[in-house]
Amino acid sequence: MKTLICDCNKTLPLDSTALQQALSQVRGASAEGLETVHTGLCRREAAAFQRAARGAAAGEELLVGCTQEQRLFVELNEQTEGARPVAEQPIRFVNLRETAGWSREGRQASPKIAALIAAAQLPPAEPVATVAYRSAGRCLVIGPAAAAAEAAERLADKLEISILLDGPGSALPQRREQAVHSGRLTRLTGWLGAFDIAWESTNAIDLDLCTRCNACLQACPEGAIGLDYQIDLAACKSHRDCVRVCDAAGAIDFDRAPQLSEERFDLVLDLRDTPAFDQPQPPQGYFHAPAGAGHERRLFQALLALRELVGEFDKPKFFNYRAKLCAHSRNQQIGCTACIDVCSTRAIRSDAGLKGKAPGRVAGGHSGGVIVEPHLCVGCGACSTVCPSGAMGFAYPGPVDQGRRLQTLLSAYAAAGGRDAALLLHSEGAGTRLVEALGRAARLDPTIEGLPARVIPLPLWHTASVGLDLWLMAIAQGASQILVLLTEEEAPEYRRALAEQMAQGQALLAGLGYGEGHFRLIEAREAEALDAALRCTPAQGVRRPTAMAAQADKRTTLEMALDHLREQRPAALPEAIALPAAGAPFGNVRVDADRCTLCLSCVGACPAGALVDNPERPQLRFFEKNCVQCGLCESTCPEQAITLEPRLWLADEGRARKAARVLHEQPPYGCIKCGKPFGTLKAVENIVAKLSGHAAFQGAALERLKMCNDCRVADMYSNPNEMKITDL
Template sequence: MPLDETALGRALSQAGADADLSSHTVLCRREAGAFQRAAKSGDDLLVACTQESRLFLALNDETEGAQPVTERPIRFVNIRETGGWSRDAKQATPKLAALIAAAQLPDPEPVPTVSYASAGRCLVVGPADAAQRAAGLLADTLDVTVLAEGRSGALSQRRAQAQHTGRLTRLQGWLGSFEAEWTSDNPIDLDLCTRCNACIEACPEGAIDFSYQVNLDLCRSHRDCVRVCEAAGAIDFQREPQAVTERFDLVLDLGDTPRFTMHQPPQGYVHAGRDEARVLQAVLTLKDLVGEFEKPKFFQYKRKLCAHSRNEQVGCKACVEVCSARAIRSEADSSGGIFVEPHLCVGCGACTTVCPSGALAYAYPNTVDQGRRLRTLVASHVKAGGKAPALLLHSEGAGARMIEDLGRAARVDAAVHGVPARVLPVALWHTASVGLDLWLAAIAYGAANVWVLLTDEEAPEYRTALGEQVAVANAILNGLGYAGTPVALIEVRDARDLPALDQALRAPAAQTVRQPAAFATQSDKRATLDLAIDHLLAQAPQASDEIVLPKAGAPFGAVVVDSDKCTLCLSCVGACPESALADNPDRPQLRFVEKNCVQCGLCETTCPEGAITLQPRLWLSGAGQARKQARVLHEVEPYHCVRCGKPFGTLKAVELMMGKLAGHAAFQGAALERLRMCGDCRVIDLYSQPNEVRITDL
């Protein structure tokens, strides 16, 4: 690859990155000697080769006088397939400088961990013959229990493992904590059966075979089997169906249909079906899942910001609906809000991307660290002389492999362009973990495009959610006059889609901001959105007072109140989790701060009169300041007490209350008139009528 040492060193200096390239020009395993000399120096080490990372780590361990990686980490960055092997390789120096600068950033802040403990208790469920074969492969490492479903093969004469027959009715849990429940309703009890085979010989219909289960469709109730099994007592046609519940650490599912149907099944559960190759791979996987394990707790949840529910009314359900691991459940009928089971969470971050309020936030890395990385990439590229940088967000797994495949194809095929010089790949744990706030921040930092590379790793829910967020982002940016398609999804499946990926990465650049932003992304999602939108508005090519947003996924908008229906009961104020709706203690008013509204819909579902509708939009009147100020949505004159004249309630509310209670037996005559009085006068009048029967006396 055409690596220009002098130009790259100059670009790194311009980008503010600290690196010594004086003697390292190959940047791969041929530099092993130079690497060992550098390892002894104690300086920070950055290796521009991810392919040989294991080699360099081993070299560091074997080099006398070198610091261990626990004291001085060694960082790796791929600049070959991502830019050096491309038709733009000679123009890729700013990109290489940006990638190297970003690779030198400190590691993300540590987060709490989630622990698993597995003692190797494994349930193998499926057809008898397949389940026993798999159990035999696992038995040398794991404590195996076989649940044979149906009459699908002979059971072993030897009780090498615990064996059950029945139908699995429930399976839940995760690695180290699965709970399985099955029902056994066959007359033969396998725990009592001695495998003497007398019942098989005695049955005149052949209803019993070496599965040791009675085929009730063939059985004609001769009960010869019961007679010959009298000593063991294993056969009882009067036995009630038995429900068995046991706990396991691991589950191997050999059924045709997976027991967990979500896109991301729990860790410790493997569905292999009847494919022998998949069964062998599953066996190897499960054997490694014995011991104690940890993973990061990928999310942070702030219940007070959650817009899911209030008073058993449900508003925003975005996180519950998008979670492909079914790790999130609603608690609207109990404590309110949601609950995220950290043992089921796989760290995709989709819930944090669709959360409009920021109640759910991605923790590893957090938005502050991730924003610093995006800003470093874009700023370093521009400072080193690059133009219109495009960020390509991709997964560390299939996405990274697709980009590497494209680079290798460009190396040998003149028809393949490779990753263009302006495209900066950004590896993420999962592509769904970065959303609208960081996309808009990246555009504010000077990126021309933000592209999200989707492969077959992404669940359908993620594709839908990301598509909705992309539509919102482009509506905002196009509404502000930024031409082109700043944010887009690039969908590929496998190597056959490389030509499509190659073409997509050469899409024209969208319009960039005149002056890049310098703000730092915040831990609070709404704060980052406000900073990004304020900067984009200040740099906007065209003025706009209002941008209509798509209804799906819109985190901004207005509340529209039908004044003919609204009684100013203020139920909506109590339901609003974001303080977007408020009352006025001095006057009957409903006030609204549009900046705070997350379009959760709780006000709409709570309103007893159906007077509220939502209007997704971004209101930018007054240079964006109007949306930050409280405005009155509805106001009426107060109703005055008929006895003392003190204002209380509203005319419409009092009249509505009297109309609804006029026919009630407890509100007749003077009792109905008291509804026109304030609370104090109502009590005085009630106790000034000594002969009147009061409800409290009944």
């Protein structure tokens, strides 16, 4: 790949020699084109770009180290004879100005610039499946009459508008140009192209039959009828003068029963004070613009967006879900609910009530798992971040592609001589704008320092899409810190989830002897706040970074990272590291031997294969490495004999947690007739003790509880006079 860099009229300190040397040591990276540092690539030296664009026609990809003039370069490419169209071979761009050069430490930023170029040269992530929306432009406007009618008028040239008057007040236009309904909204569900809406109408005036002649308004002595043609029943004194003057048969009927109406719309504009959806991110195609401060701005933005939402649209299917790994439920017992709790769009719901029916069936037990509605998912990735088992995975990009970006950034940074790398993860939207604003401020304001040379920004589709597995792998690969920038885009659920994940990561690193300060959430809205937050001391990293790459399986990546961090530990290894209970991905299961009957219900409930039986003897065994602390064993146990202990067990250099150990065992109970074992001593004794006082289990019936199946049947038929209904 050929890379063109420009010092932007000599405002960036670019060291081409250092960049070439660093990139030549990074696997897959190219140093071609870096021998020249341009000064005005978008102006005086535009011919150099055109020559490179013509060269790209032979299949050579082109990377430009500038995002400021991205649009100009694309247009220049289209005007260059012999250059391949961008539609066939896109030109890549990377921001070296605001993210590296425009900083007080810009002259020390060559390692970071090398890292940014190397990551930008990576091949694109694997394509993912798409989710389709189809909108014919049928839009429902909900709200007071005047506001709804005005909004409808501004949309009518593009959309097919209907109005739902939700409560009396204000006035409808006299001319009937849209379908108008009245009533109380009772249901609003769905998404762009598929909103199912129901409302109950109790208005005595049928708006379809009403001709808006206003005779009823003049006749009503109480003024109970407004220009929205709704009757205020609290003011109405039942004179019924309105009925007598109405010329449209049936238009006014006070005896009309409440009518429930249902329709499907493609789009919804909600002008009421209280939105129909209370989650932070409502479905696509729904817009809320209540009256009050900021109403005009919100309404204008909604109207602009609505006008463009006609046709067919696709978005990525952001997630992968593997039901067999899901720790949500077994046999209608609820365990992990992390993904349901964190989803800000309500796209995930429980499937525990389906008793093993598709799509959540798993071998060896019944699991409803969860159901994810892809049309509601906006791709935050938080579900994959909090999922302890890896059942939910983010796919845009997936963990392998995302891990490759992190590894490339860190390896290129180190190859160029960089130290104490801090990865700044931020969103592609508001996060990128804030990072760039900091760079511009540092260029103009001497009190602003800008991004430190060791802070490498990494834009993500969403900040919640990368979690503990990739964070720890990045630390193992040489990062000193993981900083996550939060702006107004992140919902409260995401902040809480990220904080819990960081608490887990910091507990693990501190327990291994690396100290504190490896993870930080940075909340900033202005460049000044971000600038101050980035002045942090580096945390202790590994002596030797690992060359291992992130894997597709979350648990595998976690184990690989922890193994390397344990091997590189700067202090003695403790027996175990206690972990916070919230979001713990590892832990122990404690069994109360006095309560446990070895019924093995917990074994059937465990989705991770952490709890297993022994076919040879009554025994409960445990693989601590597999435990995801979902709590299904705890909620399933009929004797309440199980408790969870979040921890990372490090005995025998961490090997002990990977081997099976016995949690509880009992001697088998032998049949009192033939001696064949058929249960455990504790289980049979408990059953006998609980039923000994029951009238149906006296004498021989009680003794039969101590027999195996064969002997029990034989005894019943050898003593038919003693048989009871409970024996049959």
